[in-house]
Amino acid sequence: MKSLWPNALAVAAILWSLAVLSPAPARAQSNAYPSGSSGDNLLSAKAQLPPSQNEARKVAADMAMKFDTAYNKHDAAGVAALYAEGGTFVPARPAPGLGSVVTGRDGIEKFFAGTFNTVGSETTRIVDAGRLGDGAIWYVAELHLSGRGPTGQISIDGVQGAVLVRNGSNWQYRLTTVTLRPKQ
16 A cells, blocks of 8 residues: 555645635634633633644544534535635546636535535545644545445545634634545
């Protein structure tokens, strides 16, 4: 089995550069280190601190689970709701349709509503995750998609790269990309 690391590192570098160039997510509090000593302020400050590596992995796993749950229920609106306003999805497509980019919740919802008839089931396994400053996380995951196509059962494996951004106390997808693995 080929190592995912060269591809994962390239995806992470691309995702990091996109996250850095994207507008900052909304913050629940503009000052992460309040001058007051109120317990509420301290709790708010803690919520805005950068996640640790372990917390980043937990957030990534939680978001992947939410995505899989909505996907496997064939809930296109639920999948789209996991994305930030203006979020982007770059799907894997067999040639000649390479290069598709789906932007915005409406476009993402429409795209996924059209995939459920063929690819009805998805499972995601986080391979690696990390921080991108105080309001963003990246992750790389292995995907398994299955369903029924015109010629019978289909089974597809791939790799997903994602950037999550914090919006208040919630995390949302800012960008996801999927690459299919060649059949071996």
